Amino acid sequence: MDANAQKLLDLAAENPAAFQRLMEMVKGKTIELHDGGQKDVFYSKARFKVMNCGRRWGKTVVAAKIIISKTRKKNQMLWWVAPTYKIVKRGYDEVLRQLPDGVLAKAAPPSSNFDAGRSVILHFTNGTKMEFYSAERPEGMLGAAVDFAVLDEAAIMKPHIWNQIISPTLIDHEGGALMISTPRGRNWFYKAWLKGQDSAEKLWASWTFTTQDNPTLPPGEADRMAEDMPQMEADQEIYAKWLAAGSSVFLLDYDRLQDAAILRDGLIDGYPPKGHVVLGIDLARTNDYTVIYGARMADRKNCYFERMRGVAWEEQRRRIKRAVRTCMRNGASGVTLIVDEGNAGDVIVEDLEEAGYDVVGINFTTHKANMVRLLANDLERGRAFVLNEPVGLVEFEAYMMDVTPGGRYTYSAPEGEHDDIVSAKMLQHHGVVNEGVPGLTVLNEETVAAPRIDDHDDEWYEDDEDGYDDLIDPDESPELDDAQAADAVGLAYRDPTQPPSPQELMQRPDLWF
Numbered sequence: 090m091d092a093n094a095q096k097l098l099d100l101a102a103e104n105p106a107a108f109q110r111l112m113e114m115v116k117g118k119t120i121e122l123h124d125g126g127q128k129d130v131f132y133s134k135a136r137f138k139v140m141n142c143g144r145r146w147g148k149t150v151v152a153a154k155i156i157i158s159k160t161r162k163k164n165q166m167l168w169w170v171a172p173t174y175k176i177v178k179r180g181y182d183e184v185l186r187q188l189p190d191g192v193l194a195k196a197a198p199p200s201s202n203f204d205a206g207r208s209v210i211l212h213f214t215n216g217t218k219m220e221f222y223s224a225e226r227p228e229g230m231l232g233a234a235v236d237f238a239v240l241d242e243a244a245i246m247k248p249h250i251w252n253q254i255i256s257p258t259l260i261d262h263e264g265g266a267l268m269i270s271t272p273r274g275r276n277w278f279y280k281a282w283l284k285g286q287d288s289a290e291k292l293w294a295s296w297t298f299t300t301q302d303n304p305t306l307p308p309g310e311a312d313r314m315a316e317d318m319p320q321m322e323a324d325q326e327i328y329a330k331w332l333a334a335g336s337s338v339f340l341l342d343y344d345r346l347q348d349a350a351i352l353r354d355g356l357i358d359g360y361p362p363k364g365h366v367v368l369g370i371d372l373a374r375t376n377d378y379t380v381i382y383g384a385r386m387a388d389r390k391n392c393y394f395e396r397m398r399g400v401a402w403e404e405q406r407r408r409i410k411r412a413v414r415t416c417m418r419n420g421a422s423g424v425t426l427i428v429d430e431g432n433a434g435d436v437i438v439e440d441l442e443e444a445g446y447d448v449v450g451i452n453f454t455t456h457k458a459n460m461v462r463l464l465a466n467d468l469e470r471g472r473a474f475v476l477n478e479p480v481g482l483v484e485f486e487a488y489m490m491d492v493t494p495g496g497r498y499t500y501s502a503p504e505g506e507h508d509d510i511v512s513a514k515m516l517q518h519h520g521v522v523n524e525g526v527p528g529l530t531v532l533n534e535e536t537v538a539a540p541r542i543d544d545h546d547d548e549w550y551e552d553d554e555d556g557y558d559d560l561i562d563p564d565e566s567p568e569l570d571d572a573q574a575a576d577a578v579g580l581a582y583r584d585p586t587q588p589p590s591p592q593e594l595m596q597r598p599d600l601w602f
């Protein structure tokens with residue numbers, strides 16, 4: 090046993106309280122690298138290290154340990170860079186937590202400096218400096234010769250932060266870098282990681298580890314995290330996979346499809362609107378479709394579907410009213426409309442509100458990412474369903490995720506394709522999950538039983554005769570030939586290659602052109 094160990098034992102015997110305090114101090118500071126990959130990166134001799142890891146693998150912990158190990162050399166310039174002040178702050182706290190006592194020449198600045206936009210620099214007694222930066226404000230990062238840089242959550246930074254700002258500062262002293270992140274598609278961070286996989290790139294090394302590889306997490310915790318996300322997101326966030334741009338967002342297992350016919354009045358065969366119904370409405374702008382997609386709140390099964398194109402707002406409004414009426418007459422206890430209020434939709438929301446509807450305006454653009462995740466996740470877990478209807482299925486399958494160079498996700502249909510059905514379904518599902526049933530806050534029989542339609546203005550009842558012919562557009566039923574399609578809408582079929590008879594011309598104004 091060496092002399093130091095003997096000293097510790099003596100202290101434990103003579104002053105147990107002081108020994109206890111010393112032990113607490115050491116325990117809180119020294120991080121023992123875990124066997125899930127932290128040692129590999131710590132001991133690697135590569136100048137540029139790229140770590141691609143799942144969330145909570147221990148990236149910030151190992152990065153702090155590595156940058157602290159660099160402070161043993163004197164007069165070093167060390168940088169810690171993260172995409173936002175919030176993330177930089179987390180890194181700063183971890184560095185302070187692991188920092189041994191007595192190494193700083195000046196007291197560490199408070200982390201409130203980040204919020205105040207002031208610089209945060211640790212001055213070490215040996216002349217080494219550690220500077221903390223957010224890539225949100227890269228202005229301050231110019232002009233230094235840097236010996237080592239950590240890029241925490243690198244994939245969320247814009248590519249020029251590395252290429253034009255950090256990388257050039259490493260030239261003078263042949264500095265090194267640790268880039269560490271969860272992946273964000275195949276952006277610049279992916280390319281940096283690829284260099285590390287290339288045996289010709291001697292200066293680079295790279296690794297991939299999953300959240301499950303962190304043995305310090307409570308058992309089952311990583312799997313629980315994965316279960317709370319759509320598969321696509323878990324692949325990236327937990328399993329650290331490189332998603333290709335244009336990856337499909339919605340995985341439509343056959344048993345998530347609701348195999349039921351859409352009836353002429355927009356109702357769904359075998360799924361009458363009962364209980365509270367939510368109608369998601371994506372309003373047409375210039376050239377696209379208006380879609381009304383309804384589900385029963387209780388079991389989330391779809392109970393209404395209508396798609397129309399090229400109709401003026403007046404007509405769209407008429408059909409929305411008709412959809413509500415159809416649901417009410419067929420058993421719904423109430424109907425909530427979820428409408429995109431962006432893009433001047435707020436006027437429409439107001440209009441419907443004034444007419445007595447229970448309508449919720451959602452800013453689709455702001456909430457889109459969350460709505461996509463919610464629907465994708467619930468579809469995968471059998472908590473949401475999509476009608477087995479060919480146009481919608483095409484839209485769902487084509488709907489894709491993309492990543493901007495700065496690591497932000499975007500979701501949309503491929504260029505030039507429609508996504509109105511997907512949008513209406515997302516609005517509907519958001520409503521089903523997040524909106525309570527109105528009028529049910531006081532639970533007495535009267536409020537529960539009160540049919541919502543009483544609130545609607547009289548105009549609704551006057552418009553007695555519901556016509557539904559406009560719901561069927563022969564062009565959109567690929568399985569039907571023209572004759573069958575005409576038959577389905579109740580029209581006499583006529584062969585377009587033959588000129589119309591005078592009788593036909595009299596009865597069919599649509600044949601005039």
Ligand SMILES: Nc1ncnc2c1ncn2[C@@H]1O[C@H](COP(=O)(O)OP(=O)(O)O)[C@@H](O)[C@H]1O
Nearest residue numbers: 120121122123144145146147148149150151305
């Ligand atoms: N070597 C380690 N020893 C003990 N706990 C660790 C270790 N590495 C990571 N952890 C713990 O795992 C969790 C995630 O670590 P963190 O570095 O914040 O992950 P990431 O930056 O990858 O999201 C934290 O609770 C952290 O304390």
Ligand SMILES: [Mg+2]
Nearest residue numbers: 148149150241
């Ligand atoms: Mg982290």
